[in-house]
Amino acid sequence: MKKATALILTAALLFVFCACGKEPAKTDNPSGEKQPATENTAAQESQKTMKININGKSFDAEFYDNETAKEFADMLPLKITMKELNGNEKYCYLGKSLSTDSTNTGEIRTGDIMLYGSDCLVLFYDTFNTAYSYTRIGYITDTAGLKNAVGSGSVTITFEK
Numbered sequence: 001m002k003k004a005t006a007l008i009l010t011a012a013l014l015f016v017f018c019a020c021g022k023e024p025a026k027t028d029n030p031s032g033e034k035q036p037a038t039e040n041t042a043a044q045e046s047q048k049t050m051k052i053n054i055n056g057k058s059f060d061a062e063f064y065d066n067e068t069a070k071e072f073a074d075m076l077p078l079k080i081t082m083k084e085l086n087g088n089e090k091y092c093y094l095g096k097s098l099s100t101d102s103t104n105t106g107e108i109r110t111g112d113i114m115l116y117g118s119d120c121l122v123l124f125y126d127t128f129n130t131a132y133s134y135t136r137i138g139y140i141t142d143t144a145g146l147k148n149a150v151g152s153g154s155v156t157i158t159f160e161k
Helices: 001-018 039-047 067-075 146-150
Strands: 049-054 057-063 077-086 089-095 112-116 120-123 133-140 154-159
Touching: 039 133, 049 146, 057 067, 057 146, 067 133, 146 154
Parallel strands: none
Antiparallel strands: 049 057, 049 154, 057 133, 077 089, 077 154, 089 120, 112 120, 112 133
């Protein structure tokens, strides 16, 4: 019994000495979360963002972290004609169903990119309240000039990584 107790104490002391002897890794990340390797960062960032070109004007957008956004990103580049609806959105049926996790968002914001149903891509260019449910795909980060770029009728829009 003494040998077992001594062995346990020795192991515990070794653990304490080994753990205490190491300095925490230095990081630029104050939250302490593990950061990806530098060479992967650019690739990961490109998977989180996209460019949207409308009538010669370019907009930066970010994807939400969900399955629908990943599936949409896999479809890019995509050049589509989007139709006008309600004076606040452009829409287009993709011809392919995507995963959905629709919720009643309550408020639509200018620049929201969402999926209605499982195959209708919607780009909103005005902010308003809604009772409809959508699955979030992404959003335009700076919407200045978006309403003018989309115009009042159908418009050809290019989405690309």
